[in-house]
Amino acid sequence: MNMNILNIIEETEKVDGAVYERLGPRRSALKHLLNVGQKVSLAAIPLSLSTMFQKTYSQTTPNTASIDSLNLVLALGYMQFQFYNNALTATPALIPVADKPIITTLRDQEQAHINVLTKAITDLGGTPRALMPYANFDYTRVNANVTTNYGTFLRTAVVLEDLSERAYKGQLITLMGTPVLATAVRIHTIEARHSAQLRQMVNKLQIATLKYLRPWVSIRRNDADGSDLLPITGNDSMIGVLNPVYDIDAGLLNRETKTIQAGIELIGIGGNINLTAGPAAESFDEYLLTATVKTAANLFIKTGFQLT
Amino acid sequence: MTKNNSEAIAEKDSFSISNMQRRQFLQFAGASMALTMGLISCKKEEIPATTPYINTDNTIDFKDDTGLLNYIYALEQIEAAFYVKATANLPASFTPTQVLFFNDIKLHEIAHREFFKRFLGVTAIGVLEIDFSGIDFTDATAVLNAARTFEDLGVAAYNDAIVRCKNDYNLILLSQVATVEARHAAFVCSQVSALSFADLTELAPLGADATNALDVMLAPGKVLEQASKYIKTKLNIINL
Numbered sequence: 001m002n003m004n005i006l007n008i009i010e011e012t013e014k015v016d017g018a019v020y021e022r023l024g025p026r027r028s029a030l031k032h033l034l035n036v037g038q039k040v041s042l043a044a045i046p047l048s049l050s051t052m053f054q055k056t057y058s059q060t061t062p063n064t065a066s067i068d069s070l071n072l073v074l075a076l077g078y079m080q081f082q083f084y085n086n087a088l089t090a091t092p093a094l095i096p097v098a099d100k101p102i103i104t105t106l107r108d109q110e111q112a113h114i115n116v117l118t119k120a121i122t123d124l125g126g127t128p129r130a131l132m133p134y135a136n137f138d139y140t141r142v143n144a145n146v147t148t149n150y151g152t153f154l155r156t157a158v159v160l161e162d163l164s165e166r167a168y169k170g171q172l173i174t175l176m177g178t179p180v181l182a183t184a185v186r187i188h189t190i191e192a193r194h195s196a197q198l199r200q201m202v203n204k205l206q207i208a209t210l211k212y213l214r215p216w217v218s219i220r221r222n223d224a225d226g227s228d229l230l231p232i233t234g235n236d237s238m239i240g241v242l243n244p245v246y247d248i249d250a251g252l253l254n255r256e257t258k259t260i261q262a263g264i265e266l267i268g269i270g271g272n273i274n275l276t277a278g279p280a281a282e283s284f285d286e287y288l289l290t291a292t293v294k295t296a297a298n299l300f301i302k303t304g305f306q307l308t
Numbered sequence: 309m310t311k312n313n314s315e316a317i318a319e320k321d322s323f324s325i326s327n328m329q330r331r332q333f334l335q336f337a338g339a340s341m342a343l344t345m346g347l348i349s350c351k352k353e354e355i356p357a358t359t360p361y362i363n364t365d366n367t368i369d370f371k372d373d374t375g376l377l378n379y380i381y382a383l384e385q386i387e388a389a390f391y392v393k394a395t396a397n398l399p400a401s402f403t404p405t406q407v408l409f410f411n412d413i414k415l416h417e418i419a420h421r422e423f424f425k426r427f428l429g430v431t432a433i434g435v436l437e438i439d440f441s442g443i444d445f446t447d448a449t450a451v452l453n454a455a456r457t458f459e460d461l462g463v464a465a466y467n468d469a470i471v472r473c474k475n476d477y478n479l480i481l482l483s484q485v486a487t488v489e490a491r492h493a494a495f496v497c498s499q500v501s502a503l504s505f506a507d508l509t510e511l512a513p514l515g516a517d518a519t520n521a522l523d524v525m526l527a528p529g530k531v532l533e534q535a536s537k538y539i540k541t542k543l544n545i546i547n548l
Contacts, residue, residue, distance in 0.1 A: 101503055109506060112521035169483050173476045182471045185483065186522035189463050190506055192487035193523070196494035197505035203405070214412060215495040216488055226408070262427060262481060270422035272415070279415035283423075285487040287480060 066178050067126030069171040072290060073184070074117045075307055076164045078132035079300055081110040083160060086134050091147050099201070106157070106194055113187050120180050136305040142239060154202045155210075159237055161195035162217060163245045163296050164188075169287035192285070209238040216282040217246070217256045228278045232257045244296035245288075254286040366433045367544040370528060373478045374431050375547065376469050379528055380482065381424035381432060383465055386538050387458050388417040389438040394455070399448035406499065413455075413492050420485055427481075437540040452499050459493035461534060464514040464526035471525075490523065 084107035087094050095103050118128040142159065143152040168188035175181040196215035203213045212221035218236045220229035235246030235256060246256040259266050259280035266280035288296070294307040301307065361374070368382065369375040391414035398407055425432050444450040466486035473479040497504035504510065508518035515525040529548050536543075 098502075102505075105503065105506060109508075109521035112519065116520045116522070165487055169480070169487070172470070172479060172483055176476055176479060182467070182525065183522065185467050185470050185486070186517075186525055188483070189467060189486055189490035189523040190521055192490035193494035193506040196491035197498060200495060200498060212408075215409065216412070216416070216491045261423060261484070262477075264423055264426050266419045266423060269419060269426070272418050272422070275415050275419055279412055280419060282412065283416040283419035283488060284484040286484065 063124050063178065064126070065174050066180055067121055067124050069174045069184075070117050070121045070124075070180065071126070071129045072293060072307070073164065073167055073171060073187075074114065074121070074129055075132060076160070076167055076293075076297060077110055077114040077117060079137055079297065080157075080160050080164060081107060081114055082132070082134040082137055083139055083157065084110060087147075087153060094147065094150055094153055096150065102197065102201075106198075109190060109194070113190070116183060116187070120183060124180070132305065136302055137300055138302050139300060141241060141299050142237070151202065151205050151207050154198055154205070155207075155237065155239075158195055158198045158202060159242055159245055160300070161191050161198060163288070163293070165191040165195060166245070166286060166288035167293040167297075169285065170289045170293060172287075214282060217285060218282045219257050219278050221278070228276055230277065232277055232281070242296075242299070244292060244299065247292075249289045249292045252289075254288070256286050257281045258284070258286060360430070362430045363428075363433055365544050366436075366541060367546065368433060369546045371547040373473055373475050374428065376472055376528075377424060377428055377478065377482075378431070378433050379532075380465065380469055380485075381421070381428060382436060382539065382543065383462060383531070383535060384417060384421040384424055385436045386438055386535060387462060388414070388421040390440065390443075390454065390458055391417050393440060394445055394451050397445065399446060399451060401448045409495060410455075413495075416488060416492070420488075433543065434541070436543075438538055439540045440538065442537070452496060455496045456493070456500060457534075459489055459496050460511060460514055460524055461526070461531060462489040463493050464524035465528070465531045467523060467525040468515075468527055468531075 084103055088100070088103060088107055092100075121128040139146045139156050142156045143149065146152045146156050165188050168184050168191065172181065172184060172188075175184050195217075199213055199215045202210055203215075209220075209223060211223045212226040213236060219232050220234060220236055220238065221227065222229055234240060235243060237246070248255045253260075257277075259277055261284050266275060266283060267277060268275055269280075298306045363378070367375075368378045370379070391410065395407075395410050395414045398410060402410070440454075443454045463486060466482055466489055470479055470482045470486060473482060494505040497507070501507075506521075506523075508516040508521065508523070511524050512518065516523055532545065532548075
């Protein structure tokens, strides 16, 4: 049994050279365990050892990576909340009466996410980022008429939701093995629901270049007949400056128009000839990693308050 | 289950190496717990070499990601079959936009089904026989309600599976599909009622939390309780 325990430590050292330091006060427990091995039930040892390691790695190391992840998406929560809240409170005439309950739901759910994230960061022993007020943001990237034109307002909201959904996806691996993973996953499908709802509302307005906008992130389509606009370039918001929201991380292939997943081409897969570039790209959403999320988010944040 | 292709490797490398190492370690530490149950030995020479596994009896073994992905593959087979049947003859009251989007969803679900089939390879369950005899495909409300059930149940299944995933690459792949299912769910729900795109009070039975605006999430056992009535093929579900 002692041999086996040493093997575990040895293997551990290969992936974490600092294992002995991390074990810290538990080193004495380990010695104790090795010494008293014969006195306790052999079957109990691996369980104790496992518990000790779980404690060492799950709880006693400061989880700064998780805290940073949550603070990143918290900024996007404020970005969305302030956008909806300003429309509802400062320019209420912008929103048709029939749509008010929808925009209110979006605003309230973003507020709930801010609350959940703030609590999660505090629970991890971190410091939640300070509240970001409306004045920190610049929502004019789609068009400067964002507070007076409902179509611009909805299109801007779509981009913010799509960015947020991708940003969460990019943080999931960092959160793996923590209780916060489930929270992030469940928020990120809500962001996808928001985007789908808003995209439908944009579609209903039949704005030029967006007459075939889908509830799912897609490729550009021809206004005339809805056919795929080939070759595939840019993003389905039809606004070039917003490319960072839908494009790749440097050196990767995770553009939203991607049709090959895990090396498997989805166009025409299984002999399905109707699975063209559009539906193939739509069928998977893409993650976006921290650096690009900041670049994309900063499109909507004023100088002096940008994410660094 | 991670694919040995350059794309997969490049993507894996893009995530934090230190986090990856921590997780590898947690898995290793977790493995030592398995020893108490007599499953494996922690002597490194005795860690069994990976032997090729071929799924011949529709086994969904939840002990690892292969089982988890097969479970998802089964659900995708149901969803794809539903939309293939529904779009073959959509109710006359469907608007052109509804027809367009239902056809989109059909293609997405086919893409998901075929993707998981290819991804799982010889470890995949077979093609399942699906039974929709309880659904009236001529009735618009019945079609929309069934679609809604499949999509919300799908999101709940994916969200739970993501959290159960042991391999980070599988986790990301599942999350990539989860949000597409959520987009479907929002669209289909909103066809029934405008505010249903994210009505989390209504979705509480599937695990949604309205107070914190957290989406649905349901364990495989609960999902299968609702999904199994559509599957005629006998599945060998173990370690659930």
